[in-house]
Amino acid sequence: MSVNRDIYRAVHERKWLSVEYLNGQGRTTRYWVGVKDIDPRQRTLRVRGMHLGSYTVKDLTIRVDGIESSSLIDESYFPTPPELIERIDRDEDRFSSIFGTVPNLNVLNYLADCSRLNVAPATKEFSLIKRVDEDSFARGALCLDKEQFAAVVKRAQDRARYPHKGFRAKFEQLALNVLSVRGAGGLYVIAYRQLRLDPERRTLVIGHNTILCREFVVRNGKAFERQSIRRYLGEEDLHLLSSFDENRERIKDLMAKRISAPRLVDDVPYLLIITRDATVDLQREYDGIYAMYERGEPTVPIKAFFGDLTKRPVRRREFPLILLDQHINMDQLTATHQALKYPVTYVQGPPGTGKTTTIVNILVNALYNERTVLFASFNNHPVDGVFKSLESYSWNGKVLPLPVIRLGNNAVMIQALERMRTLYELVKDESVTPDRMMELSRIDGKLRAKDLSDLLKEYEENLDLQERKECIEKLAKDADDFFFKLELQSVQLELVRKRLKRVEPAEKTLERALKLMDRDQESLLRQLFCLSVRRIKRLGEPRVDELREIVFSTQADDERVTAFNHYLSDTDNLKKFLRIFPIVATTCISAHKLGQPVPSFDMVVIDEASQCDSACALVPIVRGQNLTLVGDPAQLSPVVVIDGTDNATLRRTYNIPDEYDFIENSAYKTFLACDSVSNEILLHEHYRCDEKIIGFNNRKYYNGKLSVKSGRNSPGALSYYNVEGDVSREKNVAPAEAAAIVDYVRKNCDKQIGIITPFARQREYLLSSLSAQGFDDVPCGTVHAFQGDEKDVILFSLALTDRTTPATYAWVANNQELINVATSRARDELVIFSSDRELDRLHGSMKGPDDLCELVRYVKQNGKSLVTPRSVSSRALGIKPYSTKTEAAFLESLNHALSNVFTSQVRHVVHHEVPIAQVFDENVAQQQLFYSGRFDFVVYEVEPDGTEVPVLAIELDGKEHRANEAVMRRDEQKNEICRRHKLQLIRVENSYARRYAFIKSILEKFFSIRR
Template sequence: MNFDKDKTKITGLAYNYQFTGYKQITIELERINNVRCIEGTKNFVQSGLKTYMKVPKVNNYFTDEINEKHILDYYADCIENSEDLAFVSTYLIEEFDLDKLLLSETMKLQKEEVDGILKMLNVNQDKVNEKYKLAFNVLSISNFDKEIIPLVYLSIYLDVFKQEISIDIKETVFHQKNISKLLKTPDIDPEIYRDNLEQLREDILSIQSNAPIFEENPLIFKLKVDLSLSPRKDFEKIKNIIYSNQELTPVLKAFFGQYQKPALSNNKNIYFIDNKVNADQIMAIHSVINNDLTYVQGPPGTGKSATIVNMVISSILNNETILITSYTNSAVDNIFEKMKRLKYKDFLIPFPMIRLGSFDYAKKGLDYIKRAYKYYISIKNSINIQELNKEYERKIGEEVRKILKINNIIQVNKKRNDVEIKINYYDKLMQVFSTHKKFKKNIPKLQKYQSAQKGQLTKLGKKNIDNILDELSIDYEVILLGIFIKSVKSFMLLDEIKYSYLNEIIFSKNLDEARKKLLNEYYLEENLNQLQKIFPVFLTTNISTRVFPFNGPTFDLLIMDEAGQCENAHSIVAMSKAKRAAFIGDPNQLLPVVTLSETTNNNLTYQYSIPDVYNYKKTSILQTLNQIDFMNDLILLRKHYRCRKSIVNFANKKYYNETLEIENDKVSSDDCKFINVKSEFYNKKKNTSLLEAVAIIEELKKIPSNQSIGIISPFRNQTLLIQNKINELSINKNVKVGTVHKFQGQEKDVILLSLAIGKDSYKGSYDWIKDNKQLINVATTRAKEQLIVVGDKLSIDNLSNGEEADIKDLIIYTSKFTASTFNEKSVGKKYGNLSSKYLYTNFEDLFFDTLQRLININKKGFRINGQTDVKQVLKIHADHPLFEYATKASFDFLVLDNKNNVKLAIELCGVEHKYDQKVINRDKMKNQIAKENGIEIIY
């Protein structure tokens, strides 16, 4: 290592045993925290380095410098640029030629047009800047309040002095949040529509019951930003701590790569409420209670939720306050519901927790407290809390002694793990030293050190926690008694005079008023502690933790569930509220849904010089922490309880490097099945397959009625098609249909996965799912007893162009168990002539485009809707003789005015409308309904 001339940096060769070879590096001296020599090498420290041995700050080795303030500003900008909900104001440029602008990238404006834009921006003439960044409408919709909601727009720049606008075609923004909301598919990648906006229109029309009005006029607009969701205020407080050289909490230190483990670790007692815990879960619980940071990877079916419950139990019995958060309300509610079901003998445990959030979730929380308090009132005369307390104190000592034995085994196993790491380290170091003459002489010393470590390993011995649990025979009823007593005592406080005002708020009949009073009065720093004495456990989403005060951490422990799905910005806000934190999730499952555009994110990362590890759009909080915090290991929950071995083995090999230990070792040839759908016709709606839907209906008939069933598709259109078929055929089974997000954290006896990739699918649709490990992993691991994959193998092979893909591997894997083929002949005439319904799709598309152009030219104020259900647009009473038919029938095309009144219906008819009597009869019924509503149908 050598100093530079200013003695501010050192350069030299660095070696990391996890990678091969050496790397020339430069390290700034101010970033060095400690200097020592590797055991077995020449022991000296250059004098120039001694000065820097106690610098308090440490950053990651060999990474870009971390600027905490830049990262916080970057995240605040990301959130503020993600929340553009609508166009605040617009300006219409007459006779605008977009093609010309796209071609030349600049266009001159008239002075009155520039003045009109400035007026729209509400800019005073004496405060005019030279340039303004605006947006140009490509596709948007108008809602009922006449507010324009953007779907696709271009970033443009107005140069006031040159009186021109310029455009960057690469800055075409697809508004993911609005598109996902309209398509009712939270994980949709809107980029699949980049080359086909007409398909986006069609998909929106097929899902929205009230047909929206599309706006394609040449509008220039500015965006509205909802700053109430911005974490900037909390970030400013964190920055103030950094500016004033105060110490950050261990949790925030870890995020910025500055965390160092304390010399002495805690050894507090852990508790669990049944004998279903395993060694990995116990390690996770112990770490959460005794360490500043804990990272737990919980693959599907490994008991993640049960582990979180035991973490909460352990923390409560150690007299701590806990904040439980996640990205979604459903994840928070999952923990909330599990805590509500705790029991001691025949008594429910009125667990002392409060659920926070928006009005509906706060209402849910207040309702729970009311019910729990009423239950406490109903049992308080039948229990003697003093006697129960004496019983607990008498019995808990013996259980604690048993738990201490487990704690000791954990400590020994941790030491074993450290020693094993050193032994492995010496192996790798000797392997590298053997190839360099300069270092070969050090190998005998390394062998000596390694031998000593192996001796230490033998002395430590090895004990299996799972075996010890059976030997100890812990009385779990005693632990539940402790929780019961603590819970009852918490609700007893509400009877005290000093809590009478809080009691009055909680039991107010006006829930909105109660929520506001809690927010405005009890989430203040001076009152929050009082609330925590009664309710030590708070549950809410990351974004809602903004309500808590920020003058130091307000909770002892943060437990963030589904941390692999939590975006970084609002996660930091939650992290700032706690002294310690546990992050539980799985990077191989669903990732954060981030609505920030790719272009904006790229600009912001460049502006703030953000390292990839902090990229808002590409990482979750669990991924960032795992890459930036080298001081704390990731604990993997390995035992899988949910699926049969043959079902979960695909994910185990593909995504978990075969680390899962599968407890359900039942294997049958029916566990997995692939149904190859061979369709000879095109589907009317993209990302749908009628034949796959029919194949699934046929499979449903074979499944016993006592089994729970889940039907998953990557595409919302396909889930709607399947659900409609189930409703039409009145299939009365325990079936749930949806995209994969609907099934996160859930399980079913049987899962049917409809791939919905056919001969007419876009390459972008295939690319989105082909290696989508989060989607495939979650979908396949929901199945406990049987996984059935339904898809068009030929179409998938054609779209793949011979390249490998996870979705192709899944087809190969499931085919090895059971494989079958399904086509139109498989069902005969049972569902009618399937292909005849789709023979005219290309003509229908051409007809729609032609009609749309004619109306745009000649009839302003009218619009065309594609296939629309009769019941959506025409009134028909339930006692009408044709009511049942009307609930199933649809029009091919409708012409509507700007008030959504139907002016004309158009039907495109195949030969079956002339010769098939059933079709002719249905046409007569449709004519009758239309006539009664004053609508003309043209055939």
């Protein structure tokens, strides 16, 4: 499949492909080929081929199956015929024998390309070509002489044949400098234009777009320093970058004013190489996903990612649940149950709602139920937090040796080996023969698991009943047919209402659930101890001799790590490892070390999934059968450095819909947007902040759904300090405000205080001021430094001065991440420092919402002011994943179609998943036009002789039906075919699939009665 995927990328990215090809004489030859046409039936390519010995170029016809290996020439350019790209996009089914599922291929190629560009670049000299100026590219290309051409081809071919060493992959681009900052230590390339080699014309073609580098790795002697563009351009001027070409001279002048010798602004157009180091080769990782689809066995989480779930999978296995922490609420219990039972679960964890406790419960219960788990997060902090919680349990005066291993970089791997050795030494002499009481306890737990599962299912179905009730009411309101309306209102609606009356409060359900759970701490800890000992003692078995030798090796640490990484990279070895250590905790990127990209784990749990991009999240996700994503879209998003121009180009190249936009989405947001059927659970009980502090966040970002259980209610929870007369020589620095904060710290040094500010310069000034007064232990930073942290008191320094521009204020004023995270770190007191005069001035420049001004007003009025809710898309917060327009259009089409069906006054039957060939049996070829080759739901009219005639069909549409023009044109053809066959066709957007499932069951019930 990798060859086929390379061909697809070469066509769409307009690049040459390096191939090793087995010709008709049985000899392997090497070519660069540019694809001109594809014949999917014959599985052949018409190409322009360049022989790598003579550099001659000619037309060739080659077999796809004759290509033994391939590699994309990233730095090349080939003028792919636009009609070929259009044919592939238009006739996906026709090309599926070569490319597989094209929309999925598009998304994965896009994510892989975005990920390798989402790395701070560096530069190195390109010495093959000297003396270049702008006139050299007068016609958009630079001609190469014979020696230059040969050197450039050799370099590109070497990179194609040896793309990476070990786990690290280096991505390089030839570039033309547009604007840089040159210093004594190195070069920061602010802007460049990409150069691509056209082998046929022997030229370097200059790209149309200017690429920006908001971060760059600069060599400083032997060391490397990661720098931000903010060092050379003020916050208030960053907006100029969005129109760089128009503002180029102004940006250059502004930067020149900010820097001093020996640095200088450099706009000389010389050639250089832009390099990016990637930790993992995502194309290799995504091979596992392609392989799943080739076998016809994609896991449910992968299907959810691509929007292929139309109904929630049914899982009948019941899992007994245990409680090591007696303080649990219904949301946490439901999340634990669903994570174990269902293939996909989403958990939204607002600040202070016990997210870590929930994850620990999931992992402990997975261990108890003999499930293997890969626990991951994008950052180390949440992984370490959960791992330390699991390490903290003890029993009978000794450590509870839970078989949980933390993996990661080389230093973490050494710690893992030491932990494995320590655990084995600790338990190797333990005798763990289960006694009768333990066995009875486990048997009893399994017997009660069914009752517990039924109880939780009943509780979970409450939301389904509410949604079903809404569906019936909407259908009945618009129904034209009397009997249909009567059936809905008098039968189906009444039945749902009766069931809703039986639903008991959450507190009552929790009380009943706890009675069905094993809460005997002594017994549970003993069971977990025995289970852990049995697992860890397996390290002494002959089947894991290789692993045991690595664990107890006396070799140097780097050699042990190399051997350990090599061991875990083998899937069979990984399975042996998981028999001993069934729970593995690591970062998303480091998960690539764990075997091949195949589902080796029963479960994958990802924390802070709203801070992780989809490209990296798929690395652990592909390795599990089930998935639980835990996150909060209202808090921090992924840190993105890819240039917007690059992203826009890639989106156009691959026809990427909004749901997969790399810059705008996290893994959590993408999954929720693409999967409308799986449940999202809101952890709505808040335990951290004073009620007045979290009250603002609750109303602004959480639709008022949070229930405050912290027990904190201080009259001084909210404070505001007006600091006037702050005159600053530097932008985004408020000296008088900093002095007031230092004074506050001095007067309240007995309290646990944290300081948050939006600006890096104010942070540096505050740290210096605090240090001068001996307060080095007071943490101060931007919100990213405080994610997951909490303090008794949070001082929020807005740092608004007479030098703050409206553009800078606009960035702060509606920064949801900044405001939500900053305020929710405070347990007892939130204190805001700012200037009324500057706030009034800057608020007056705002033409739209101003969340920051609302927060200040809220604090000044002690939590009694009006808070305007922010629009959010979250099922957990009661916000539907589809628009009212989508629902209205569907219901109107459905009502019209049903009216036509009911006029016949004959019996009807319903069938599901009907192949197109059965509907259009006289023209089977037309089924290629239809998504997945089948209708989801078909209503048949039954004639007197028993013949079933299709009269109404419903088809589920994927995301590409709104983003891909070729697909939309194909939809028009489908509509015309259905009209000719007198078949009413209704399309359902994937975002409406959950609601549609209810409507479908309502219709099925009605038509079954009419039989």
